Amino acid sequence: MTNSLPDKKVIEDAYERVKPIVKRTPVFTNSTFNEMFGVEAYFKCENLQKVGAFKFRGASNTVMQLSDEQAMNGVVTHSSGNHAAALSFAAKSRGIPAYIVMPETAPRVKVESVKSYGGKITFCKPTLESRVTTANRIIEETGGILIHPFDDYRIIAGAATASMEFFEEVGSLDYLLAPIGGGGLICGSALSAHYFKTGTKVVAAEPKNADDAYLSLQKGEIVSINDPDTIADGLRTMLSEKTFDIVQRFVDKIVTVTEEEIIEAMRFIWERMKLIIEPSSAVPVAAVMFRKANFTGRVGIILSGGNVDLTALPFN
Amino acid sequence: MTNSLPDKKVIEDAYERVKPIVKRTPVFTNSTFNEMFGVEAYFKCENLQKVGAFKFRGASNTVMQLSDEQAMNGVVTHSSGNHAAALSFAAKSRGIPAYIVMPETAPRVKVESVKSYGGKITFCKPTLESRVTTANRIIEETGGILIHPFDDYRIIAGAATASMEFFEEVGSLDYLLAPIGGGGLICGSALSAHYFKTGTKVVAAEPKNADDAYLSLQKGEIVSINDPDTIADGLRTMLSEKTFDIVQRFVDKIVTVTEEEIIEAMRFIWERMKLIIEPSSAVPVAAVMFRKANFTGRVGIILSGGNVDLTALPFN
Numbered sequence: 254m255t256n257s258l259p260d261k262k263v264i265e266d267a268y269e270r271v272k273p274i275v276k277r278t279p280v281f282t283n284s285t286f287n288e289m290f291g292v293e294a295y296f297k298c299e300n301l302q303k304v305g306a307f308k309f310r311g312a313s314n315t316v317m318q319l320s321d322e323q324a325m326n327g328v329v330t331h332s333s334g335n336h337a338a339a340l341s342f343a344a345k346s347r348g349i350p351a352y353i354v355m356p357e358t359a360p361r362v363k364v365e366s367v368k369s370y371g372g373k374i375t376f377c378k379p380t381l382e383s384r385v386t387t388a389n390r391i392i393e394e395t396g397g398i399l400i401h402p403f404d405d406y407r408i409i410a411g412a413a414t415a416s417m418e419f420f421e422e423v424g425s426l427d428y429l430l431a432p433i434g435g436g437g438l439i440c441g442s443a444l445s446a447h448y449f450k451t452g453t454k455v456v457a458a459e460p461k462n463a464d465d466a467y468l469s470l471q472k473g474e475i476v477s478i479n480d481p482d483t484i485a486d487g488l489r490t491m492l493s494e495k496t497f498d499i500v501q502r503f504v505d506k507i508v509t510v511t512e513e514e515i516i517e518a519m520r521f522i523w524e525r526m527k528l529i530i531e532p533s534s535a536v537p538v539a540a541v542m543f544r545k546a547n548f549t550g551r552v553g554i555i556l557s558g559g560n561v562d563l564t565a566l567p568f569n
Numbered sequence: 570m571t572n573s574l575p576d577k578k579v580i581e582d583a584y585e586r587v588k589p590i591v592k593r594t595p596v597f598t599n600s601t602f603n604e605m606f607g608v609e610a611y612f613k614c615e616n617l618q619k620v621g622a623f624k625f626r627g628a629s630n631t632v633m634q635l636s637d638e639q640a641m642n643g644v645v646t647h648s649s650g651n652h653a654a655a656l657s658f659a660a661k662s663r664g665i666p667a668y669i670v671m672p673e674t675a676p677r678v679k680v681e682s683v684k685s686y687g688g689k690i691t692f693c694k695p696t697l698e699s700r701v702t703t704a705n706r707i708i709e710e711t712g713g714i715l716i717h718p719f720d721d722y723r724i725i726a727g728a729a730t731a732s733m734e735f736f737e738e739v740g741s742l743d744y745l746l747a748p749i750g751g752g753g754l755i756c757g758s759a760l761s762a763h764y765f766k767t768g769t770k771v772v773a774a775e776p777k778n779a780d781d782a783y784l785s786l787q788k789g790e791i792v793s794i795n796d797p798d799t800i801a802d803g804l805r806t807m808l809s810e811k812t813f814d815i816v817q818r819f820v821d822k823i824v825t826v827t828e829e830e831i832i833e834a835m836r837f838i839w840e841r842m843k844l845i846i847e848p849s850s851a852v853p854v855a856a857v858m859f860r861k862a863n864f865t866g867r868v869g870i871i872l873s874g875g876n877v878d879l880t881a882l883p884f885n
Contacts, residue, residue: 279595281617285685300843301597362840369601520879524678527616527875529843559843563836563884 258499259410261448264441267314267410268417274313274346275414276303280422283526290542292552295426296522297419300530300559304370306487307415307438307557308339308402314411315400316343324349326396331355331377331384334363335487335558336402341372352397354387356380360486360562403437404493412441417449419553426453427550430537432557433457433466433507434488436496442555443503453553454505456546458537460484461509465491466500470507484512484567487533487558508545515539516567522556523568529559532567574815575726577764580757583630583726584733590629590662591730592619596738599842606858608868611742612838613735616846616875620686622803623731623754623873624655624718630727631716632659640665642712647671647693647700650679651803651874652718657688668713670703672696676802676878719753720809728757733765735869742769743866746853748873749773749782749823750804752812758871759819769869770821772862774853776800777825781807782816786823800828800883803849803874824861831855832883838872839884845875848883 299307327350337353344351353372356379377387433439439457446453463481477491518539534556594614615623643666653669660667669688672695693703749755755773762769779797793807834855850872
């Protein structure tokens with residue numbers, strides 16, 4: 254594992270490395286959105302990425318860099334879902350096993366997805382402790398190598414490739430928004446803006462009910478929230494040392510949105526843009542719709558994923 | 570109104586006419602779909618068209634061709650939804666009013682959509698008789714001109730522009746599938762295949778529970794089904810003289826699918842491709858998934874629309 258902050262070259266290399274593997278996702282616009290909210294918005298559709306989430310970028314970038322010896326016994330992770338599917342598919346592409354520890358409460362669609370990509374699932378209790386001990390046991394039994402969902406510069410550099418494509422497609426942006434959970438996507442976005450599009454303000458959007466990153470930035474140390482109650486299931490995680498460091502240095506602002514705002518934003522994208530996004534993806538959309546900062550001009554939003562349990566939707 | 574079958578030139582002209590107005594919708598592929606169903610499928614995303622349906626093409630092509638005198642008092646239609654939204658938006662673009670007669674049972678999302686595009690709605694009873702008498706009253710009161718949702722060669726030529734784009738994007742296809750309701754889309758598709766891609770087999774897909782087109786073809790005359798019980802609300806209409814004639818001459822086959830098959834196909838597109846399609850769009854997808862004909866090679870499917878009431882979904 255590389256242990257220093259990814260520089261310009263590392264991100265460019267990641268971009269070249271994953272190019273043949275990941276899907277170049279489309280960027281959509283919506284004139285109704287622009288009229289209603291007074292911006293020129295661009296939506297980068299990582300919900301249409303392989304495995305339905307940007308996570309495939311980081312997983313691919315990491316699995317492709319493992320030496321044959323490191324890769325030999327497979328990869329292991331504990332994840333609430335999208336990283337698990339992404340790692341399974343990346344491992345499958347390299348022909349190695351992926352051992353996935355998942356909380357028994359994970360949405361059915363995410364479990365099915367991991368299975369369909371060939372991941373070998375071990376269920377655990379929905380606590381961080383149970384996830385860690387179960388993962389450790391699997392590592393001992395299989396000799397597999399742990400791939401953390403975000404506390405890994407290879408994962409972050411992989412996530413950065415989404416905004417590399419985004420910039421290539423739309424040119425410069427006044428604002429670039431992404432959700433913040435563990436911080437992989439926003440850190441990758443912030444680094445690529447820093448190196449390649451200096452003028453871009455990078456804004457992280459977080460559920461008010463899981464505002465650990467917001468509080469961490471205020472307090473100057475990593476804050477955790479026990480069992481945060483948000484519909485944005487991908488954003489319940491706390492920051493890690495690596496991501497907190499990057500957020501402090503390269504993210505301009507963290508804004509928070511309510512659960513109602515998340516659902517309304519999700520509904521807008523579903524109804525008006527006909528795109529299935531998961532609640533986590535709706536968080537930065539809500540930030541623009543409800544003007545959590547003075548957004549103007551060209552605003553890029555990364556729609557991070559589209560894995561939703563269709564039998565448990567929040568619309569009424 | 571032109572009263573002869575659209576020839577090659579009429580369709581080319583329609584294509585040039587609507588090009589600056591309609592959205593050139595993307596074509597997506599899905600490797601899981603191809604692996605599971607043994608075809609090389611291309612999905613033309615008219616659910617991402619303006620107003621969320623291919624109907625905007627025919628409405629634009631028609632409204633743009635009205636003389637100033639014809640257009641002066643606005644346009645009128647009775648429609649279950651997508652044509653209504655499409656006509657409203659096309660009329661708005663030309664700066665004329667659109668008077669829309671809708672059954673009081675129309676899905677909320679379609680009513681909201683018509684309103685948001687500036688259509689003036691009059692509700693009627695959900696019977697053909699009530700729709701016709703109400704529309705006639707509105708025409709008398711306003712002097713507006715009736716634009717039929719599909720029994721109009723301008724509408725059919727407009728619908729043909731979807732497959733024109735499709736062919737331009739993917740080249741030749743072995744099969745081209747579209748749903749059949751009133752027949753506008755499948756007739757447009759069949760004509761453009763006939764003129765521009767002769768080798769393409771054109772297959773219409775219909776719900777078994779609303780198989781009036783299938784029966785019409787067998788019987789050699791237009792059959793109607795009273796109040797057909799299908800989730801595919803866009804396909805409850807019967808053929809018209811103009812569309813029946815084209816179907817008989819240019820459509821290779823009509824296949825039918827069950828309600829369960831429609832829902833499963835809809836679920837696949839939602840879950841795996843993250844695209845919101847309405848049940849009508851899932852009908853040709855189901856035809857391929859459940860092998861209602863010997864589909865092989867390059868199979869093009871037109872996803873006709875994405876207007877769904879999110880509070881009344883068929884998933885469980």
